[in-house]
Amino acid sequence: MVDEGALLWEPSEAVVRGAKVTRFAEWLGRSGERYDELWGWSVERPEEFWGAVWDYFQVVGTRGEGPVLRGDMPGAEWFAGSTVNYAANALRGDPDRVAVVGRAEDGGRRVYTYGELAGEVGRVRAGLVRLGVRRGDRVAAYLPNAPEALIAFLAAASLGAVWSSCSPDFGASSVADRFAQITPKVLIAVDGYTYNGRWFDRSDVVADIARRLPGLTATVVVGESGTVATGGRVLGWEELRAEAAEPEFEQVPFGHPLWIVYSSGTTGLPKAIVHGHGGIVLEHLKALSFHQDLGEGDVFLWYTTTGWMMWNYLAGGLLVGATVVLYDGSATHPGTDVLWRLAAEEGVTYFGTGAPYIVASMRAGLRPEGLAKVRGVGSTGSPLPPEGFAWLYDVLPDVQLGSFSGGTDVCTGFVGAVPLLPVRAGVIPCRCLGAKVEAFDAEGNPVVGEVGELVVTRPMPSMPVMFWNDPGGERYRESYFADYPGVWRHGDWIKIMDDGSCVIYGRSDSTLNRGGVRMGTSEFYRVVERFPEIADSLVIDTGQLGREGRLLLYVTPAEGESLTDDLAARVKAALRAELSPRHVPDEIHEVPGIPRTLSGKKLEVPVRKILLGTPPEKAANTGAMANPEVLRHFTP
Template sequence: MVEEGALLWEPSAEIVGGARITRFAEWAGRGAERYEDLWRWSVDRPEEFWVGVWEYFSVVGERGDGPVIEGTMPAVEWFGGASLNYAANALRGEPGRVAVVARDEVGGRRTLTYGELAEEVGRVRAGLVRLGVGRGDRVAAYLPNSAEALIGFLATASLGAIWSSCSPDFGASSVADRFAQITPKVFIAVDAYTYNGRRFDRSEVVADIAVQLPGLVATVVVGAGEKLPDEMPGLVLGWEKLRGEAAELTFEAVPFGHPLWIVYSSGTTGLPKAIVHGHGGIVLEHLKALSFHQDLGEGDVFFWYTTTGWMMWNYLVGGLLVGATVVLYDGSATHPGTDALWRLVAEEGVTYFGTGAPYLIASMRAGVRPEGLEKVRGVGSTGSPLPPEGFAWLYDVLPDVQLGSFSGGTDVCTGFVGAVPLLPVRAGVIPCRCLGARVESFDPDGDPVVGEVGELVVTRPMPSMPVMFWNDPDDARYHESYFADYPGVWRHGDWIKIMPDGSCVIYGRSDSTLNRGGVRMGTSEFYRVVERFPEIADSLVIDTGQLGQEGRLLLYVTLAEGEALTDDLVGRLKAALRGELSPRHVPNEIREVPGIPRTLSGKKLEVPVRKILLGTPVDRAANAGAMANPEVLKHFLP
């Protein structure tokens, strides 16, 4: 077992000296400071820091003469009087440099230079204008991670219209739950997609979604569209028709907080929250995060495995803001083999590769040893906590890269905590709190603690916090989601331990805590023990206890191929949990299930399963359309 905190990598003097964050610190007159001091400046004097980000990157737009920050959380306004446009900042790369490489599972490959991308955006922008789309209108997309999705987004943003996307593996009901809330004027959809070697026709799903979108003017079909039903609301046209006329690309200047896109909470336990982010907040946050924390800029090739239904897609396309080449991939991470993404990374000369922690664990378990990755200098991990064993495996196969484990959320479309080129990497430990993110750990009384597990809170505003929730006119749902527990303080819902040096460990969601005899523990510690067993492919632990009443601790396991849940395996599991956690954390029962329920972005559904075990009907506990494998829920009935 790998010891948490074991040193795995340290930046060389050359890496530190050449890092973009070092150049920024020198520019800002803070070149001699340690990272912790630089972070402290960024959160104690946010007006100076965020103005510095704007000026350092020469953001395209007018900063205005209003205050940088006005008000207190949750009612904060940033950069009053400023105007800008996300697309204008994303498309300012040199016209001849490659901006996008779009790959798919069946071998398709397309490249666009910054100049070619701007031309395509201009064409689609003109097509949207012909359909009546203007400032403030919504464009909804049911698309894979393709060039069309990126072009459609940038065209929408250039108009000051508002983008929102879902992946085509979402079911009709889950998509309608999202898009019907925002009443889009135009719906862009693919009629089929390929995943894991299979082609899935979505014609009927597209039609089903369209009829549930009030006020829809037009549906734009990417693909042949031959199987779409004759009865569709509004105009139906193909993508080629939409982009059919060349046009000059211009950009609508909008206020700093003008809505850019709408993203959604998982929607597994109720109607998804429609989270609205603004142009200015996302431009500044992504410039900061991508350049300073991941050290990305011109000459880099940036790839994060994601779908359009996960906020990491929005983060990935932000690579254009720093002048990088972004790689879009439409397909399965493990087809035709577990090493599929590693091979793509090698083929495209990727310099920074990001993925979910489960993929790194799957690669470790499959014994993958990537080759041809000489250009890779950074690997990012997010979505769930990466255990120390995952850290150690990566450094066994790629000893010279910097592993960046990040934790944040859809809510802010970035990371609260993560890596930075100035700090070492230790097993299971996230090196720092991100610049501009005043993250603290609160005990049950709302007091900050160091060296103890507590609630992850943010005590100062960040510019990429939501400008609002859609259809939440008095901000009641927004307030309830983040500010109900600690007035004026953002409670994110994760367990975190912050070390004296500013590094931290994330222990999973605080609303799925294991509380045994007064000993509280995040589920990630439990999974670290269980999933080290080669016989276990996946697991889920649920504490059915309620306020003032201890319940049963149930462990569900999905077995590796050819394995069985024998008495010997059960005994070894219980012994390991007793010895490495505590006697209180030995499960009352270990049950075999064919699969662990997960969201479409790969997160385990701990809270919905707990609700099912406490008597909530399956269809009320979880939205099947927002799940990757809803068929497994029936195996968790009490």
């Protein structure tokens, strides 16, 4: 066992002196300040801080005459009157320096310099224009983490069009639930992908998705066949990029939609979360440079898919002039060490992954080699246990481990690491610059040294500019501000220490988290409860404190039915096909009823508490339940 809080790493004087956040402090005239002092200024004077970030990085755009910040949450307005374009900032690197390395599971490797990447973006931008894509139109992608996805995203952004992507391991229903909400004009998709050494043909799935998207004018197919029978216009990737063209950049207002990412869909359809050009540019410049110490000369790898916000974050490496490594494939095929070997081969300097991969590497007894260039390791997706911290420092004693926690909602971390502070087992060193994170008790009072709700009490520029199809902002306000008016409630348990460090204890709501990917319970129910043999269902993730638990599905059979092996197999197959492999439960159990409130809401959080050891009478208010007698069937 490793004690939480055990000291594992301290920055040397040379590390502190050379850190990019130190140079920023010197530029500000705040040299010599402790990190907590710099953080305090950044959250108490957000107008000064974020204005300084724009000026320090010489953001490509036009600063308007309006204030940096107008109003408060929800509805805060940033940089009124300013214009910017994400792609213009991402492609301003030295044209001869390597921008992107694309690696495939089968060993394939493609390299693009910043100049070559800009040329590809210009080609695809011109192709999108020929398809009628204009500013504000949506471009949807069903693509793996490959160069085509990054190129198409930058091309869409350069036009002022709005990007949205899903990974090709998602089934048609899951994708349609997302993309149909935003009515894309163009869909860019692969006809298949390789994972774990197997080829998965997605031609029929792409055709099904396309047929479910009203207003779709064309489907672009990336793949050898280049054809999919969608019933509409279909062209291949090579046709889209056929004509050479210099990239152009539409200057858009600071809050103009850049991309749409999705919540997990815990209640109803996944929320379509819209982030703006300017907020993402500033946030990712800050996070990648000051907290992960990335810049020109760095090689940045984060294992992700296009369906996780870490893909969007990885693309941000271009904003600071780094080389980004895109890996398309399994993290454990042909062995658990595949990502470490990839990092060694590409000379990665910052290696990012989900906490479960670090734990899997520890359990496999790995001792990665050839990683002399790695100076930072990032971990996110779920809390990393102290043992994971300790293993990493046993095999890579000189790196800085950055355990970060944030979310799709802001496309960044609220809390994380910084080169100025030590690393302790199981502890996140700091709250990030510009993020006024606090822990609230049940009465909404800030607490220190005890577990509370993670809240943000000052606005951040990468908070959503809106939800799609939520013109009055009601769903947006209900999602974050219903519990504490004017205060963002994120849905995580956090304990903040006296020194500003913190520990994340997982979700405080019913959202599931598998392999770093947040998933919603309603997605399960839409598939499971379509079976005529099943009357009702409940899905629970027992993971806690950084340990991935079991994904348990409880079903109440319809009248005269029972849970047979055949039914369980068909349910698992449907979840895998229609949603993704991550949605397949570890166990399925039959219960006589699903606990519900008097208003009919399923009691997911109380059942999870019961499964983790809380007595039923303490886990739920039985007086507010329609069927309290069924709780006993969930006692472990």
